[in-house]
Amino acid sequence: MQAEDEADHFVSSAESRASWARLIAKIYETDTMVCPKCASPMKIIAVITDPEEVKKILRHLVKTGKSPPGLDPASLN
Numbered sequence: 001m002q003a004e005d006e007a008d009h010f011v012s013s014a015e016s017r018a019s020w021a022r023l024i025a026k027i028y029e030t031d032t033m034v035c036p037k038c039a040s041p042m043k044i045i046a047v048i049t050d051p052e053e054v055k056k057i058l059r060h061l062v063k064t065g066k067s068p069p070g071l072d073p074a075s076l077n
Contacts (some may be wrong), residue, residue, distance in 0.1 A: 020047070 021044065024032045033042050048054055055076050062073045 020044070 021033050033044075034040070035042050048057070058067065058071060059076050060077070061067045062071070067073065
């Protein structure tokens with residue numbers, strides 16, 4: 001019986017990503033799953049939660065001149 005209860009509460013990773021996209025869209029009042037340049041649909045391919053990995057990615061984007069708007073590169077040190 002316990003295994004059945006656990007199965008009822010299981011959320012697939014695809015459902016979880018869709019839930020995050022809906023939450024972000026609600027908070028920021030924008031559809032985060034639509035490309036702002038061409039209006040094509042986008043999909044989430046990964047969620048990175050390790051702060052050090054996030055910093056490595058952001059440092060790389062700063063080096064290539066593609067840093068996210070509003071990012072202070074000094075905050076990555």
